[in-house]
Amino acid sequence: MITLDDAIQSVKNLLISWENLFSLPESGDELKAKLAVLNNPQVIIAIIMGVLLIWNVRSKIRESVEESKAFRTLEAPDFPPIEPLENFDWKSTEPPKFRPFKPKYHLTMALETLVPSELIPMDKTFKERLEYRRSLLLEHHDTVIAVNNDTDLRVCAAVSELYTFLLGTYLPGRYPTMFKLHRVNYPSGKTVMLQNLVTEELWPVKLAKEAPTIRALETLIRTVDEDFLILLPEQDDEETAAAGELEEEVAANPREEGGETKYILEAFATGYPAGFDPRKKLGNCLARIHEPVPGYPERLEKSMDRFFDKLEVGKYVKRVNWGITTDAELFSAFGNKVHSSEGEILEAIEPEDLNIDKTFLRCERQTIHRLPSSQALVFGFHTYLYPLQDIKDEGLGEALAQAIDGLKEGSTPEIHLYKRGPVWEKAVKAFLTS
C-alpha cells in the first residue's frame, strides 16, 4: 500500500529525475547514467503516480465544470417544469400589448389557462421599474409589503415556499441571461445564492430559519416587477380563537354553512395597488376584499370561492383587466385616483384640460396558482400602462371609446362609476375619436 508520504516522495523524486533526465548531457558517460535512471523502479512508480495525479486533477476540474453547467436551478419536482428562454434579451423586449376592452363590459371571471413557464413576463422596463420599486420600499414600506401574523407558521411556510421557488427555480430557470445561481461556502456552511445579473444583487435562495418573513417580501419587491398576494384557507373558528383572534374578525369573514372554504389574504408584496390600500385588505376574505366592487356578491363571489377552493396544484390561470387613469402613479394606494363610489362628489375633466401625457389605459395581467407544499394560493399581477396616443395610433380609438360606453351597457352598469368613468369619460372619448 502506497502512503501519501510515499506518493509525495515519489513525485519529488520524479521531478528531480525529470530535471536530471531532460537536462542536456555533458558527456557520453552522463548520457549513459541518465538512461540508467529509467531502469530505477522508484522513478517508474513516480512517473505513474504523477500521471495519475494529473489525470485525477483534470477529471475533478471537468466534473466541477459539468456540475456548474447542470446547476442552473434548484430542483423543484412538485412544481411544473420551467422552459428556459436561452437567449432572452430583456433590453430589447417590448412590453406585451394587452387590449382587453370589449364593446360591452360583463363582470365574469374570464380566466384562461396559463402555461406555468409564462408565470412572470420580463421586458425592457425591468431595471427602471425595479429602481421605482426600491423607492417604494423606502417611502411606503408597510403599504407595499406586510404579513398578517408573522408568528403563524402556515404564513411563513407559504411565503418561504414562493420565495424559494421564484429565486431558486423559476427565475434562473426561465431567464438564464438575467439570473444565475451560485454555490457559496460561508464559514457557517454552504448556501446557494441567486445573482440578479441586471442589478448585480445577490440573494440567498432559502430564507434563514431566524429571518423574519417580511425580509422575503422585501426581496421579492426588489427582484421582480411582479406583485403578489398570498392567500390561505380560513382556519376553523376554534383554531382561530385559539390563536387569539378577535371575535369581530371571525364574524367579518364568515364561512357559509356547507359552502366552500374561504381564502384569507395573509401576506402581500404589491408595488402597484390600483386604487386600494393593501393594508386594509390584509386578514380579509375575498368577499370582504372585493366589497367596493359593484356586482361582486351576485356575479362573482360564489364562482370565485368555488374556483379557489378547487384549484389544483399545477394548474395555472390568468386574466387581464383594464381601466383608464388620468392622474395615477403605478403605486396608487391612496387618494381615490382609480376608483370611486356612490355618493362621492366627482368633477368631470373638460377635453381641453386633459393631460394626455398622464392619461393611460391601465391593464393588469393577473395570474393564480397554488403552491404544492403550503397549499397557499398566489395571486400575482403585472401592471402595464399604455399611453392613449398608442391606442389611437393603432386605430383602436373608436373601439376603446365604444368600450367606455359599454361599461354602462353590460351586466353591471355601476362598474362605470367604480372605474371613475364620470371623471374622464367625456375628455378621453373626445381625444380618442378626434
Ligand code: HEM
Ligand atoms: C378570479 C379571480 C378574480 C377576479 C375575477 C377578480 C375580479 C375583480 C374585479 C372585477 C375587480 C374590480 C376592478 C377590475 O376591474 O379589475 C377587482 C378588484 C380587486 N381585486 Fe379582484 N378578482 C380576482 C381575484 C382577486 C384576488 C385573489 C385578490 C387578492 C386578494 C383580489 C384583489 C382585488 C382587489 C384588492 C381589488 C380592488 C378592490 C378595491 O377597489 O378596493 N382579486 N377584482
